[in-house]
Amino acid sequence: xxxxxxxxxxxxxxxxxxxxxxxxxxxxxxxxxxxxxxxxxxxxxxxxxxxxxxxxxxxxxxxxxxxxxxxxxxxxxxxxxxxxxxxxxxxxxxxxxxxxxxxxxxxxxxxxxxxxxxxxxxxxxxxxxxxxxxxxxxxxxxxxxxxxxxxxxxxxxxxxxxxxxxxxxxxxxxxxxxxxxxxxxxxxxxxxxxxxxxxxxxxxxxxxxxxxxxxxxxxxxxxxxxxxxxxxxxxxxxxxxxxxxxxxxxxxxxxxxxxxxxxxxxxxxxxxxxxxxxxxxxxxxxxxxxxxxxxxxxxxxxxxxxxxxxxxxxxxxxxxxxxxxxxxxxxxxxxxxxxxxxxxxxxxxxxxxxxxxxxxxxxxxxxxxxxxxxxxxxxxxxxxxxxxxxxxxxxxxxxxxxxxxxxxxxxxxxxxxxxxxxxxxxxxxxxxxxxxxxxxxxxxxxxxxxxxxxxxxxxxxxxxxxxxxxxxxxxxxxxxxxxxxxxxxxxxxxxxxxxxxxxxxxxxxxxxxxxxxxxxxxxxxxxxxxxxxxxxxxxxxxxxxxxxxxxxxxxxxxxxxxxxxxxxxx
Amino acid sequence: xxxxxxxxxxxxxxxxxxxxxxxxxxxxxxxxxxxxxxxxxxxxxxxxxxxxxxxxxxxxxxxxxxxxxxxxxxxxxxxxxxxxxxxxxxxxxxxxxxxxxxxxxxxxxxxxxxxxxxxxxxxxxxxxxxxxxxxxxxxxxxxxxxxxxxxxxxxxxxxxxxxxxxxxxxxxxxxxxxxxxxxxxxxxxxxxxxxxxxxxxxxxxxxxxxxxxxxxxxxxxxxxxxxxxxxxxxxxxxxxxxxxxxxxxxxxxxxxxxxxxxxxxxxxxxxxxxxxxxxxxxxxxxxxxxxxxxxxxxxxxxxxxxxxxxxxxxxxxxxxxxxxxxxx
Numbered sequence: 001x002x003x004x005x006x007x008x009x010x011x012x013x014x015x016x017x018x019x020x021x022x023x024x025x026x027x028x029x030x031x032x033x034x035x036x037x038x039x040x041x042x043x044x045x046x047x048x049x050x051x052x053x054x055x056x057x058x059x060x061x062x063x064x065x066x067x068x069x070x071x072x073x074x075x076x077x078x079x080x081x082x083x084x085x086x087x088x089x090x091x092x093x094x095x096x097x098x099x100x101x102x103x104x105x106x107x108x109x110x111x112x113x114x115x116x117x118x119x120x121x122x123x124x125x126x127x128x129x130x131x132x133x134x135x136x137x138x139x140x141x142x143x144x145x146x147x148x149x150x151x152x153x154x155x156x157x158x159x160x161x162x163x164x165x166x167x168x169x170x171x172x173x174x175x176x177x178x179x180x181x182x183x184x185x186x187x188x189x190x191x192x193x194x195x196x197x198x199x200x201x202x203x204x205x206x207x208x209x210x211x212x213x214x215x216x217x218x219x220x221x222x223x224x225x226x227x228x229x230x231x232x233x234x235x236x237x238x239x240x241x242x243x244x245x246x247x248x249x250x251x252x253x254x255x256x257x258x259x260x261x262x263x264x265x266x267x268x269x270x271x272x273x274x275x276x277x278x279x280x281x282x283x284x285x286x287x288x289x290x291x292x293x294x295x296x297x298x299x300x301x302x303x304x305x306x307x308x309x310x311x312x313x314x315x316x317x318x319x320x321x322x323x324x325x326x327x328x329x330x331x332x333x334x335x336x337x338x339x340x341x342x343x344x345x346x347x348x349x350x351x352x353x354x355x356x357x358x359x360x361x362x363x364x365x366x367x368x369x370x371x372x373x374x375x376x377x378x379x380x381x382x383x384x385x386x387x388x389x390x391x392x393x394x395x396x397x398x399x400x401x402x403x404x405x406x407x408x409x410x411x412x413x414x415x416x417x418x419x420x421x422x423x424x425x426x427x428x429x430x431x432x433x434x435x436x437x438x439x440x441x442x443x444x445x446x447x448x449x450x451x452x453x454x455x456x457x458x459x460x461x462x463x464x465x466x467x468x469x470x471x472x473x474x475x476x477x478x479x480x481x482x483x484x485x486x487x488x489x490x491x492x493x494x495x496x497x498x499x500x501x502x503x504x505x506x507x508x509x510x511x512x513x514x515x516x517x518x519x520x521x522x523x524x525x526x527x528x529x530x531x532x533x534x535x536x537x538x539x540x541x542x543x544x545x546x547x548x549x550x551x552x553x554x555x556x557x558x559x560x561x562x563x564x565x566x567x568x569x570x
Numbered sequence: 571x572x573x574x575x576x577x578x579x580x581x582x583x584x585x586x587x588x589x590x591x592x593x594x595x596x597x598x599x600x601x602x603x604x605x606x607x608x609x610x611x612x613x614x615x616x617x618x619x620x621x622x623x624x625x626x627x628x629x630x631x632x633x634x635x636x637x638x639x640x641x642x643x644x645x646x647x648x649x650x651x652x653x654x655x656x657x658x659x660x661x662x663x664x665x666x667x668x669x670x671x672x673x674x675x676x677x678x679x680x681x682x683x684x685x686x687x688x689x690x691x692x693x694x695x696x697x698x699x700x701x702x703x704x705x706x707x708x709x710x711x712x713x714x715x716x717x718x719x720x721x722x723x724x725x726x727x728x729x730x731x732x733x734x735x736x737x738x739x740x741x742x743x744x745x746x747x748x749x750x751x752x753x754x755x756x757x758x759x760x761x762x763x764x765x766x767x768x769x770x771x772x773x774x775x776x777x778x779x780x781x782x783x784x785x786x787x788x789x790x791x792x793x794x795x796x797x798x799x800x801x802x803x804x805x806x807x808x809x810x811x812x813x814x815x816x817x818x819x820x821x822x823x824x825x826x827x828x829x830x831x832x833x834x835x836x837x838x839x840x841x842x843x844x845x846x847x848x849x850x851x852x853x854x855x856x857x858x859x860x861x862x863x864x865x866x867x868x869x870x871x872x873x874x875x876x877x878x879x880x881x882x883x884x885x886x887x888x889x890x891x892x893x894x895x896x897x898x
Binding site for chain 2: 060063065067095100101102103104105108109111113116117118119120121122130131134135166168179182
């Protein structure tokens with residue numbers, strides 16, 4: 001340890017030329033390749049990048065908790081303690097006592113998935129208290145008092161009962177608060193947050209961001225915030241580090257990154273975000289869908305109550321016109337996915353009607369259709385799923401996956417082969433890749449396979465359930481553009497289910513806002529986005545992070561309370 | 571919780587009733603009855619039997635009565651007087667025969683269980699934490715080896731080695747001097763010197779299986795995010811291992827503890843026969859072979875009762891160790 005005079009008063013952590021490598025059988029994977037940055041007291045550094053850019057490994061390298069076989073190969077991580085002594089964390093033994101005295105005490109970390117990042121079989125009080133025991137030897141009643149105080153700080157309701165509960169008894173947002181309480185236990189100087197809001201709804205995300213900000217100010221912490229969401233970056237960052245394939249592409253104040261990016265990659269990243277801030281070009285120039293056209297799908301008073309008594313879909317009515325995209329937006333648990341599944345009879349709704357206009361002009365109620373008719377209809381109404389990994393069989397190659405619905409429709413031999421090639425071209429995949437298996441493709445390519453499968457039998461309506469949620473932002477707009485191109489080529493209609501208002505705004509003609517199983521507002525996308533009538537829609541819109549640091553607004557957001565409606569800040 | 575247990579016990583009653591009927595019917599399924607077997611035995615030893623004798627015996631044992639009446643007599647005796655009937659072959663009350671052996675069966679099972687868990691869990695943990703190391707490969711190889719060797723072969727070789735090379739008296743749980751003696755310190759020492767061999771022989775197979783299960787369970791848990799969280803808290807690697815992943819990896823194992831109860835009666839029959847252990851296994855085998863109706867029926871009924879109790883214990887244990895189950 002030595003005193004480092006060169007560092008300014010406020011610098012807590014200096015990372016210099018950090019290299020973390022994963023030796024693999026096929027060679028060395030450089031997950032982090034020469035990354036440098038500084039963390040300052042009271043300031044927030046955001047690390048952004050797409051999946052696989054090495055941002056998470058960078059954060060874990062600081063605490064030396066990189067998963068095996070990853071190892072720090074070079075560089076330094078200088079931690080300046082409160083007493084001005086400096087330690088190079090990169091030189092410490094990952095299993096040794098010295099690094100353990102830093103973990104949780106000087107530098108604490110919170111993670112993306114609060115459910116799986118907390119033990120399911122230990123009470124939350126025990127898990128929070130552990131850090132106090134390890135670092136300060138605080139036990140018994142004193143520990144309990146401190147934990148209660150921490151729970152109060154993170155604003156968990158009724159701390160006295162909450163302390164003895166288990167993680168699965170909390171909602172996602174509350175679980176993340178528990179994580180934060182755990183991180184704050186020893187008053188760390190640095191908080192590393194690894195995508196802490198990615199798994200949360202926008203309104204919950206806004207709450208958590210607020211909380212982190214508040215605690216950062218009261219504790220004077222430096223925050224290293226990892227995210228792939230440029231909107232979040234714009235809302236909270238002081239400085240930004242843009243990473244791509246393990247390297248730093250650009251580093252600078254948030255203002256510069258958003259308004260005067262120097263690097264090409266940064267420019268593209270910002271571009272793909274800004275692109276999603278408005279309606280797609282192809283949709284602006286298209287003639288509006290005639291309002292009087294006979295609807296393709298006419299849903300009337302649809303209701304589904306689960307055996308548990310939960311009204312997942314509650315008296316929902318909506319229409320989809322030919323060639324139109326209807327967006328369904330809502331938070332998790334709003335019933336939007338359940339409703340989408342009712343449309344294909346994956347779930348059986350108990351009441352209402354789903355009138356679908358067949359190609360020959362007849363109208364059929366999908367809810368009550370018999371088996372043969374349903375089989376026919378399912379050729380015309382297809383689905384695209386959220387998880388591009390889980391929805392493709394790992395034991396079939398891409399050609400077989402895309403051919404499957406065609407085979408069921410009776411296409412054979414030469415014709416089948418040709419059709420598969422044609423479909424692959426249509427969604428932007430090389431037909432030569434047909435022998436490959438899904439795992440050989442990236443997330444975006446897998447979603448293209450899913451789309452090719454969905455359009456294989458020339459459907460007329462596609463229900464897309466969070467089709468772009470698992471994709472990086474740069475891929476997201478590509479996927480939406482592809483879907484709109486196919487829509488125009490094939491005359492498709494979409495029911496586009498998403499929690500993400502920006503993708504809805506980008507591609508949907510009309511939008512329906514769902515809240516607790518009901519549709520609270522329907523209208524043209526422009527009108528709903530710009531002039532929401534329902535308070536819930538207003539709250540939802542105002543919680544969305546805005547990718548412009550000059551216009552930070554989520555802390556001024558409007559909060560919706562179904563019982564009584566008030567604005568949060570006045 | 572209490573309500574749940576009571577409900578489960580209530581549901582057990584019709585199950586037991588059905589099982590007793592099925593057990594009784596299955597025992598009667600093979601052609602003939604105890605007397606036919608007995609006559610065949612006598613005949614093979616050269617004795618001639620008069621037809622009158624057979625009829626008389628049949629009447630004495632009640633075998634001339636219709637099946638449902640025999641069942642009714644048996645079950646009524648159990649319900650009203652705890653009387654499980656008489657063993658035809660051994661001429662003693664079934665209760666007495668079972669009680670004599672049940673204690674040893676239970677003791678042997680518990681000792682084996684302790685032996686298996688004490689050895690297998692640490693090896694499983696080591697094997698998972700040091701995956702693909704020399705110790706892991708060694709443990710894996712030995713585990714598969716002992717899984718593959720049939721237990722009677724193991725029993726025979728162990729007995730041969732112990733008696734031929736070390737001159738120890740093998741077979742049974744006591745030396746001949748102590749078999750009929752009352753309990754004393756000397757008898758206890760003698761018991762300890764005999765019991766370890768069957769414990770090891772019976773245990774090795776399930777020990778090997780448990781090592782593999784523990785290794786697989788723990789490997790699943792080791793890569794879970796909560797392990798990283800605990801590490802980021804500053805916990806030492808050993809404490810972390812025991813507190814989090816091992817604790818969770820043990821959950822499914824703890825819930826299998828209840829299953830040893832039914833195995834007390836019927837488990838390890840072959841080893842018990844080979845090593846002539848005074849447990850219930852050989853008794854059950856003999857009873858089934860000779861169609862000793864009441865003895866076999868009572869043992870099967872007992873197995874069912876223990877299965878039901880064992881499953882209940884398993885469920886309670888699982889609820890105690892895993893709050894996710896408890897709060898559903």
